[in-house]
Amino acid sequence: MDQSKEQRILNSVSYNAVKGDPESVLDCIDNYCSQKEWAMNVGDEKGVILDKVVEEADPTIALEFGTYVGYSAIRIARLLKPNARLLTIEFNPEFASIAREIIEIAGLSEKITIIEGHSQDIIPQLREKYQVDKVDFVFLDHWKERYCPDTILLEECGYLKKGSILLADNIVYPGAPDFVKYIRSHKSFDCTNYPSHLEYMKVEDAMEKAVYMG
Numbered sequence: 315m316d317q318s319k320e321q322r323i324l325n326s327v328s329y330n331a332v333k334g335d336p337e338s339v340l341d342c343i344d345n346y347c348s349q350k351e352w353a354m355n356v357g358d359e360k361g362v363i364l365d366k367v368v369e370e371a372d373p374t375i376a377l378e379f380g381t382y383v384g385y386s387a388i389r390i391a392r393l394l395k396p397n398a399r400l401l402t403i404e405f406n407p408e409f410a411s412i413a414r415e416i417i418e419i420a421g422l423s424e425k426i427t428i429i430e431g432h433s434q435d436i437i438p439q440l441r442e443k444y445q446v447d448k449v450d451f452v453f454l455d456h457w458k459e460r461y462c463p464d465t466i467l468l469e470e471c472g473y474l475k476k477g478s479i480l481l482a483d484n485i486v487y488p489g490a491p492d493f494v495k496y497i498r499s500h501k502s503f504d505c506t507n508y509p510s511h512l513e514y515m516k517v518e519d520a521m522e523k524a525v526y527m528g
């Protein structure tokens with residue numbers, strides 16, 4: 315059976331990246347996906363916005379919805395302080411296992427926990443099963459229709475504290491209109507829009523930052 319695109323990305327990283335060097339893994343994925351096969355990584359242009367927001371948040375506990383092959387997990391984890399950690403949720407088992415291997419090549423397995431499952435099922439378990447009390451940073455990059463209900467779920471479960479920062483990918487394309495409407499009209503969130511482009515394309519896209527005001 316021929317390999318999947320995600321397997322070919324792993325092959326490229328395994329062959330070309332410098333083991334233990336997150337930057338070289340990111341460059342390898344960006345080169346492969348801009349020159350050979352497009353893939354839905356946040357990419358290098360929106361990745362700079364992600365970097366800046368992670369540095370602003372300086373999180374101890376970071377959370378990600380939608381690991382895919384682990385590109386943004388590596389982007390986030392490479393910036394975390396020594397005792398900080400990233401929990402990333404992915405429901406596709408093939409993607410989760412490829413992400414695990416790519417994260418291992420980047421040398422970041424100690425800082426990243428990949429949780430296999432649906433975000434809506436995992437979120438309520440984070441306190442008991444993963445010792446999460448509050449989350450300092452959340453990157454939303456999973457099914458765009460899940461952004462809004464999962465944000466509500468995070469709030470209802472009490473994981474957000476004053477200053478918790480949410481960052482959402484794909485606000486314009488594919489788009490998350492219900493999330494944008496909800497978050498911008500919610501009195502407890504202070505929102506900022508960051509216009510950019512769809513990964514590896516000239517298509518308009520944007521990211522939305524929402525700071526929880528408690």
Ligand SMILES: C[C@H](C[C@H]1O[C@@H](n2cnc3c(N)ncnc32)[C@H](O)[C@@H]1O)NC(=O)c1cc(-c2ccc(F)cc2)cc(O)c1O
Binds near residue numbers: 355
């Ligand atoms: C949704 C995907 C990202 C991953 O999320 C996992 N996932 C899903 N729902 C859940 C859950 N409820 N819990 C846990 N994991 C979950 C999945 O399995 C994918 O691996 N991302 C996208 O679809 C995506 C698509 C595009 C895109 C843009 C232009 C086009 F012409 C076509 C596609 C761009 C992007 O930047 C994306 O991010």
Ligand SMILES: [Mg+2]
Binds near residue numbers: 354355
């Ligand atoms: Mg995305």
